[in-house]
Amino acid sequence: MPGQVVVTGLGIISPIGIGVSEFWKAALEGHSGVSTITGFDPFPMDGYRSKVAGQVQGFSPERYLDSAQAERVDRYAQFALVAAKEALADSGLHMAREDPRRVGVIVGAGMGGMVMGEREITQLYQHQRPHRVHPNFIPVITLNSASGIVAMAHGAKGPNYTVSTACSSSAHALGQAMQCIKEGRADVVITVGADASITPLVFAGFCSLRALSTKYNDQPERASRPFDRLRDGFVMGEGAGALVLESAVHAKKRRARIYAEIAGYAATSEAYHMVIPREDGEEIATTMRLAMADAGLTPANIDYINAHATSTTIGDAVETKALRQVFRTRADKLAINATKSLVGHTLGAAGAIGGIATVLAIHTGQIHPTANYEEPDPACALQGLSSSVQERKVKAALLNAFGFGSNNAAVVIKRYAA
Amino acid sequence: MSDPAVTGKIIKALADYLRRNPESIEPDQHLRDDLGLDSMAVIELLYKIEEAFDIQIPDEDLVRLSTVGAVCQYVTHRLAPAKRPAPRSRAAKTRKKK
Numbered sequence: 001m002p003g004q005v006v007v008t009g010l011g012i013i014s015p016i017g018i019g020v021s022e023f024w025k026a027a028l029e030g031h032s033g034v035s036t037i038t039g040f041d042p043f044p045m046d047g048y049r050s051k052v053a054g055q056v057q058g059f060s061p062e063r064y065l066d067s068a069q070a071e072r073v074d075r076y077a078q079f080a081l082v083a084a085k086e087a088l089a090d091s092g093l094h095m096a097r098e099d100p101r102r103v104g105v106i107v108g109a110g111m112g113g114m115v116m117g118e119r120e121i122t123q124l125y126q127h128q129r130p131h132r133v134h135p136n137f138i139p140v141i142t143l144n145s146a147s148g149i150v151a152m153a154h155g156a157k158g159p160n161y162t163v164s165t166a167c168s169s170s171a172h173a174l175g176q177a178m179q180c181i182k183e184g185r186a187d188v189v190i191t192v193g194a195d196a197s198i199t200p201l202v203f204a205g206f207c208s209l210r211a212l213s214t215k216y217n218d219q220p221e222r223a224s225r226p227f228d229r230l231r232d233g234f235v236m237g238e239g240a241g242a243l244v245l246e247s248a249v250h251a252k253k254r255r256a257r258i259y260a261e262i263a264g265y266a267a268t269s270e271a272y273h274m275v276i277p278r279e280d281g282e283e284i285a286t287t288m289r290l291a292m293a294d295a296g297l298t299p300a301n302i303d304y305i306n307a308h309a310t311s312t313t314i315g316d317a318v319e320t321k322a323l324r325q326v327f328r329t330r331a332d333k334l335a336i337n338a339t340k341s342l343v344g345h346t347l348g349a350a351g352a353i354g355g356i357a358t359v360l361a362i363h364t365g366q367i368h369p370t371a372n373y374e375e376p377d378p379a380c381a382l383q384g385l386s387s388s389v390q391e392r393k394v395k396a397a398l399l400n401a402f403g404f405g406s407n408n409a410a411v412v413i414k415r416y417a418a
Numbered sequence: 419m420s421d422p423a424v425t426g427k428i429i430k431a432l433a434d435y436l437r438r439n440p441e442s443i444e445p446d447q448h449l450r451d452d453l454g455l456d457s458m459a460v461i462e463l464l465y466k467i468e469e470a471f472d473i474q475i476p477d478e479d480l481v482r483l484s485t486v487g488a489v490c491q492y493v494t495h496r497l498a499p500a501k502r503p504a505p506r507s508r509a510a511k512t513r514k515k516k
Binding site for chain 2: 049208209210214215232233273274275276314
């Protein structure tokens with residue numbers, strides 16, 4: 001079929017592993033990457049209601065990047081660079097053989113360069129010495145610093161921009177990348193989601209929103225528990241996911257391995273509330289229906305849902321309602337999982353990391369467990385949830401992502417067939 | 419029982435937040451059903467109350483704070499150290515679950 005867009009390369013930095021093989025092994029084991037926050041040291045944690053997060057451990061940028069590159073960008077963009085590098089290597093794409101203007105970079109990021117952002121703002125307000133603000137402050141906090149640096153690292157001169165829609169940023173980035181290729185504006189789009197803002201101010205902000213889990217500060221690995229009856233809020237995470245998307249024609253011409261096809265996408269607004277979803281779930285249901293229609297599929301074609309499922313009381317119940325509206329009795333026949341149970345909510349990276357889990361489910365026939373799914377909640381009792389690996393031949397899947405600002409995204413990912 | 423001074427201060431904060439006459443606010447009014455506060459608005463209101471009374475309200479106490487009167491009583495108790503019903507301890511809750 002003409003106009004197909006496929007995934008040919010994957011890369012990831014996550015709280016359960018750096019690199020796709022480490023991530024996927026831990027994911028299949030249902031391993032939780034949530035731990036006690038250590039990164040604020042010497043900043044004390046006493047005043048924080050929540051004290052846990054999905055932190056990327058053992059990431060030394062100099063191991064992956066040359067020092068000039070690493071020093072000029074914030075942690076989230078370092079993650080983006082490393083994930084994109086892995087995805088490109090995995091895809092086997094050689095930039096030297098490509099027309100650079102036909103290779104784009106689209107990044108989804110929710111918060112951006114908050115590590116340096118917070119540091120510079122604090123120093124300016126404390127010492128009132130404007131001339132001591134770092135010359136790199138503006139380039140680093142500008143929200144497209146990651147899409148810029150990834151393009152520079154690989155000489156990709158095609159469309160280059162950042163999508164910022166909070167928690168759904170990189171699901172929209174995947175959809176935009178698919179459309180960009182379908183419209184013929186690029187052959188390849190390096191699509192990345194990245195965020196790394198487990199910082200004293202941002203974390204305090206999420207605490208004040210009362211959005212985070214606070215019951216499991218003593219048992220961090222149990223804190224992120226989407227759909228479980230004892231969930232009490234989301235757990236902040238950090239990381240990056242990168243997917244090389246390209247036209248099927250281009251991929252076949254260079255005999256690339258094809259993981260899956262990105263087949264449909266929908267973007268909507270609930271036009272309702274900055275942080276609360278509509279409780280009837282109708283807007284989410286509409287978004288899923290539009291994405292399936294965009295892919296030319298119906299609910300009967302879908303086997304698996306990679307849910308947005310952040311582990312908040314309301315959010316998971318609303319998503320369940322929406323799934324029941326769309327799939328009716330089929331809702332209990334779908335395999336469903338929540339990648340955030342493993343890595344926490346990686347904000348702008350969540351769509352890409354969930355996207356990688358979806359692509360790998362299609363590619364390997366294994367659906368990773370939903371960690372801590374122990375006790376079903378009547379408000380979200382879906383039969384296809386499991387705390388164990390599910391073996392299933394997935395033909396088509398939906399990736400859900402919803403963001404602050406009342407926005408929703410759904411992406412259809414399916415098994416590739418020429 | 420709530421301290422009248424505390425009640426007055428809370429009703430004033432609510433009235434300011436809702437831009438309405440303090441006299442139209444009654445203790446038995448439900449924050450969501452009667453006063454129209456959504457969950458985010460309740461959080462914003464509690465944020466103001468935390469500042470006004472210099473207290474911290476843990477997440478697990480939120481469920482109790484559904485009416486104006488409940489908020490006034492809760493704050494009164496929190497300000498009276500001898501009678502203070504300590505916010506339910508996390509350790510105790512965790513033990514209960516095992």
